[in-house]
Amino acid sequence: MASFDSVNYSIRPSKSVQRGIVFDGLRALCASMNLHDTVYIGFGSIWFTDFLMAHKVLGIDEMISIEASPVGYKRAEFNKVYRSISVLEGRSDERLPEIAAQVEYQARPWIVWLDYDGALDEQKVEEMRWLLLNAPPNSIVLFTFSATQNAYGARPAQRPGRVSDILGAVVPDDLTREDCSKENLPQTLATLTMDFLSSVVADNARPGGFIRSFQIPYFDSVGMVTVGGVLPGLGAAPAARAIVAEQSWKGIVDEMIEAPPMTLKEVATLQAELPFAGELTRDRVQELGFDLLEHQIRSFQRYYKYLPSFAEIVA
Amino acid sequence: MIPVEKSKARANPTKAFFVRMITRDITLEDCIFDLIDNSVDGAWERAGGRPMSLNNDTDLSAYKISIEIDQNRFLIKDNCGGISLDDAVNYAFTFGRRDDADTENFSIGVYGIGMKRAVFKLGSSIDITSTYVGDDGLSSFKVPVNVSDWLEAGNSSWDFDIDEADDLDEPGVCIEVQDLSEATAQSFASPRFVQDLRRAIARDYALHLHRGLVIDVQGKPIKGWSIEMRQGGDFSPMRESFKEKIDGEDVFIELLAGMEALPPDDSDPEGDWDENQNQSGWYVVCNGRIVLAADKTSLTGWGTDNWPQWHPQYSGFMGIIIFSSRRADLLPLTTTKRSVDATSPLYRRYRSHMREPSKTWIAYTNARKQSEREQVAEKESKTKAVPIFEVSARSEVVLPQVSAKKRTPEANVSYSVPKPKLLRLATALGNIRMTYKDVGLKSFEYAYDDLVGEE
Numbered sequence: 001m002a003s004f005d006s007v008n009y010s011i012r013p014s015k016s017v018q019r020g021i022v023f024d025g026l027r028a029l030c031a032s033m034n035l036h037d038t039v040y041i042g043f044g045s046i047w048f049t050d051f052l053m054a055h056k057v058l059g060i061d062e063m064i065s066i067e068a069s070p071v072g073y074k075r076a077e078f079n080k081v082y083r084s085i086s087v088l089e090g091r092s093d094e095r096l097p098e099i100a101a102q103v104e105y106q107a108r109p110w111i112v113w114l115d116y117d118g119a120l121d122e123q124k125v126e127e128m129r130w131l132l133l134n135a136p137p138n139s140i141v142l143f144t145f146s147a148t149q150n151a152y153g154a155r156p157a158q159r160p161g162r163v164s165d166i167l168g169a170v171v172p173d174d175l176t177r178e179d180c181s182k183e184n185l186p187q188t189l190a191t192l193t194m195d196f197l198s199s200v201v202a203d204n205a206r207p208g209g210f211i212r213s214f215q216i217p218y219f220d221s222v223g224m225v226t227v228g229g230v231l232p233g234l235g236a237a238p239a240a241r242a243i244v245a246e247q248s249w250k251g252i253v254d255e256m257i258e259a260p261p262m263t264l265k266e267v268a269t270l271q272a273e274l275p276f277a278g279e280l281t282r283d284r285v286q287e288l289g290f291d292l293l294e295h296q297i298r299s300f301q302r303y304y305k306y307l308p309s310f311a312e313i314v315a
Numbered sequence: 316m317i318p319v320e321k322s323k324a325r326a327n328p329t330k331a332f333f334v335r336m337i338t339r340d341i342t343l344e345d346c347i348f349d350l351i352d353n354s355v356d357g358a359w360e361r362a363g364g365r366p367m368s369l370n371n372d373t374d375l376s377a378y379k380i381s382i383e384i385d386q387n388r389f390l391i392k393d394n395c396g397g398i399s400l401d402d403a404v405n406y407a408f409t410f411g412r413r414d415d416a417d418t419e420n421f422s423i424g425v426y427g428i429g430m431k432r433a434v435f436k437l438g439s440s441i442d443i444t445s446t447y448v449g450d451d452g453l454s455s456f457k458v459p460v461n462v463s464d465w466l467e468a469g470n471s472s473w474d475f476d477i478d479e480a481d482d483l484d485e486p487g488v489c490i491e492v493q494d495l496s497e498a499t500a501q502s503f504a505s506p507r508f509v510q511d512l513r514r515a516i517a518r519d520y521a522l523h524l525h526r527g528l529v530i531d532v533q534g535k536p537i538k539g540w541s542i543e544m545r546q547g548g549d550f551s552p553m554r555e556s557f558k559e560k561i562d563g564e565d566v567f568i569e570l571l572a573g574m575e576a577l578p579p580d581d582s583d584p585e586g587d588w589d590e591n592q593n594q595s596g597w598y599v600v601c602n603g604r605i606v607l608a609a610d611k612t613s614l615t616g617w618g619t620d621n622w623p624q625w626h627p628q629y630s631g632f633m634g635i636i637i638f639s640s641r642r643a644d645l646l647p648l649t650t651t652k653r654s655v656d657a658t659s660p661l662y663r664r665y666r667s668h669m670r671e672p673s674k675t676w677i678a679y680t681n682a683r684k685q686s687e688r689e690q691v692a693e694k695e696s697k698t699k700a701v702p703i704f705e706v707s708a709r710s711e712v713v714l715p716q717v718s719a720k721k722r723t724p725e726a727n728v729s730y731s732v733p734k735p736k737l738l739r740l741a742t743a744l745g746n747i748r749m750t751y752k753d754v755g756l757k758s759f760e761y762a763y764d765d766l767v768g769e770e
């Protein structure tokens with residue numbers, strides 16, 4: 001594995017857990033909906049981590065990365081990991097409609113993951129609306145944005161109002177400051193953004209509807225949110241609904257993922273305890289000779305399989 | 316010669332036509348409101364059934380209406396007394412009100428169409444269960460309606476079967492609709508629809524919720540809108556009561572009007588003016604239910620008879636006219652209960668009463684525009700919001716005299732900038748939700764201090 005990925009991974013464990021959940025889910029969806037000839041569209045930046053996974057895990061060949069930064073674009077062209085990736089320069093709100101206008105992309109499912117820089121704002125919400133109403137049948141859309149509380153108002157009293165400015169009528173009138181605190185804002189934004197996505201699709205009577213599939217609040221040095229779902233064609237809708245309704249579906253996460261940065265020694269020690277049917281306790285961790293917070297232990301136990309293999313970093 | 320068997324043109328409606336017609340011009344939300352109205356009528360009747368004036372202190376806290384909505388099912392359940400078997404046999408399922416029907420006391424339902432129209436609009440597999448206190452204790456029945464079977468059964472029989480049923484927890488009605496229509500299922504899949512429904516219930520049943528009625532949607536009770544007017548200093552709202560006799564029956568009218576919120580400092584329609592959020596305008600209430608809210612159209616007089624059209628400059632004004640009568644059919648309701656019947660003589664008569672407070676307010680906002688900002692702000696700051704129930708009787712709105720200002724010539728600055736940049740500047744100035752106007756003023760002051768300095 002390339003060194004930048006290891007470095008990238010090792011300092012951002014929650015991010016890689018999130019990616020793992022998303023691609024596991026996408027794989028199950030692609031299989032059940034029997035998707036073929038899918039196009040992957042995203043912001044590969046210069047790392048293309050998600051593109052690597054789209055190719056390896058989902059077997060997608062044709063991929064499009066959009067990059068707004070001119071320097072980033074040059075570096076992306078230089079760094080792209082497969083020849084079947086095309087890098088487009090410009091903002092996604094300009095490039096996506098152009099992609100949609102090309103006949104070759106119109107009848108194929110898209111998997112679009114807009115892994116944004118920065119907080120949710122009016123512009124991103126507008127782009128979400130556009131994509132929900134214009135992606136071809138059987139597309140899957142995902143959005144990632146930051147949920148740091150200060151980006152939604154410098155003072156706590158401003159935040160509920162700001163959230164409702166951005167997301168509109170789906171935001172309950174009694175949204176509180178508490179809902180928008182550092183700890184709660186990622187989950188609040190995740191739920192309300194999902195509500196927004198479902199509403200756009202339902203209010204515009206898009207055939208097939210929207211299947212809420214990914215709702216992942218995670219902590220990656222700042223609070224982050226990934227949300228998304230399926231825009232099934234009428235034929236594939238029941239199969240996709242069934243997959244997401246299964247007990248084993250992991251895409252809807254009810255507790256913020258906060259995989260702690262850990263040393264190799266700690267990871268190896270804890271991992272040796274797993275899998276374990278019961279709940280790994282803090283007492284046990286202390287017995288093993290170190291310490292972690294309860295929710296960190298829960299995150300680790302639930303998601304250790306998605307953590308990168310740390311051994312490779314030292315290799 | 317016309318043969319005997321051809322001497323009549325057939326004019327019976329078909330069921331299918333009838334269902335199409337009655338469900339056509341009503342929104343899903345108003346259908347749900349029709350069902351809530353039936354429950355509310357039950358509660359009001361049981362609680363004593365008197366005219367719902369603002370002073371009436373009927374306690375509704377024993378009554379609860381629960382609504383559950385999802386993509387596959389609609390459910391409304393109340394403990395408001397239920398429908399008796401006799402009423403079900405004779406009246407409750409009849410299309411339209413029968414001439415021999417008792418008039419319910421101070422009810423909102425009037426046309427005898429609400430429940431049928433609502434369930435037909437929602438879906439095609441319907442179960443209506445009622446538990447009531449009969450002569451020998453609790454009795455129950457249910458009316459299952461399978462719309463396609465009913466349509467197929469032909470046009471000769473319009474009746475529905477009544478079956479045995481288990482008792483509900485308390486006397487009341489439970490209506491469950493499945494096989495939702497496509498449009499209904501789509502709306503129910505929209506969290507926006509559900510939020511907006513909550514908002515509309517909070518507003519339109521505010522007077523019932525204020526009296527303790529519980530309405531919950533998806534298990535969460537709705538907090539009623541507390542309707543308030545501002546008074547204090549030189550400001551007093553008006554409140555007046557009237558009584559009319561129509562067909563030998565009393566109709567009670569109450570009129571309130573005044574300042575609901577501080578008026579905007581400027582009325583630039585291109586600013587961050589949000590028409591939807593604005594509560595200003597006229598409200599019409601019939602037997603306790605708000606049927607027209609925040610109206611700014613000719614229905615409540617704006618733009619008619621020399622009365623100017625609504626303008627954002629007038630926001631801050633609120634007027635409420637409340638009609639109540641034992642006989643709901645005397646009130647200016649439309650069948651959808653989402654508007655007033657502007658042809659009603661009663662309503663037209665009272666529209667002239669509504670005109671006066673509107674005019675007083677218009678004059679105030681005109682004078683205010685020409686006056687010293689600080690002087691107005693000082694006066695307006697003395698007001699505080701009070702619930703409308705506490706407003707005292709007075710036949711006119713009282714508003715302060717404001718004097719025109721000594722004028723320094725003013726320059727109006729207006730320019731457009733990209734919105735993301737404006738939001739970033741607002742954030743840097745300390746408040747991402749600052750009005751555009753304030754961002755402009757603050758930037759001007761900032762530049763002025765920096766480049767010009769002391770005056």
Ligand SMILES: C[S@@+](CC[C@H](N)C(=O)[O-])C[C@H]1O[C@@H](n2cnc3c(N)ncnc32)[C@H](O)[C@@H]1O
Pocket residue numbers: 042043044045046047048049050066067068069072090091092093115116117
């Ligand atoms: C968070 S990074 C993507 C990370 C990548 N998906 C991964 O998992 O490693 C976002 C990238 O997209 C670019 N970007 C952000 N918003 C964009 C937009 N609206 N249009 C085009 N490019 C955008 C940024 O310049 C940046 O390189």
